[in-house]
Amino acid sequence: MTQKNVAEPNNGHGQPRATVAGTARETARNIATDARAELDARVTAKKDQAGEGLSSVADALRGTRDELRERAPMIGEYTEQAAQRIEELSNLIRDKSTREILNDVERLARREPLLFFGGTFVAGLLAARFLKSSPEAESTGSPPEGLEGTPSYESTPTTLPGTGELRARVDEDWEH
Numbered sequence: 698m699t700q701k702n703v704a705e706p707n708n709g710h711g712q713p714r715a716t717v718a719g720t721a722r723e724t725a726r727n728i729a730t731d732a733r734a735e736l737d738a739r740v741t742a743k744k745d746q747a748g749e750g751l752s753s754v755a756d757a758l759r760g761t762r763d764e765l766r767e768r769a770p771m772i773g774e775y776t777e778q779a780a781q782r783i784e785e786l787s788n789l790i791r792d793k794s795t796r797e798i799l800n801d802v803e804r805l806a807r808r809e810p811l812l813f814f815g816g817t818f819v820a821g822l823l824a825a826r827f828l829k830s831s832p833e834a835e836s837t838g839s840p841p842e843g844l845e846g847t848p849s850y851e852s853t854p855t856t857l858p859g860t861g862e863l864r865a866r867v868d869e870d871w872e873h
Contacts, residue, residue, distance in 0.1 A: 740795050748791035755784040 758780035766773030790798065806813040 719737035737795065743794060744790055744798070748787045751783050751790065755787060758783065768816045 714788075758776050762773055762776045762780065764773075765776050793801070
């Protein structure tokens, strides 16, 4: 008996399909790993920016603390407490990893759902108020990019072409 030489199916370029599939899987894994690393780097940078921003808010509150203490001692004390809490939050954000922060938020949401949803609602209101109060872009009077040549209301005629003669005849009939 003779044994036939059975060749493994190939991709048309002489490489076995299993090798091509393995290479594709490995490439996909590498791309996913690189994307995850890039995302982690960006999130960490934003997290650090948020921590620095909160620290700046705490410093600003401390700057007004003394003036407020002179005018209204109780408000000055509340301002100091708020600055301390904001600074603690700033340190927490900067010191913890993104994964730890997400785990803490998830635990809070499970333990105290009312507090969690109430807090997110208040944060949303504050964000909306902040965005609403930010200055809007000034209008330059020119159309947005890509819309040049689009008719504006100023150049649109108020009557359709050819209706002027019809209007004259109606006005003439009305007068008689």
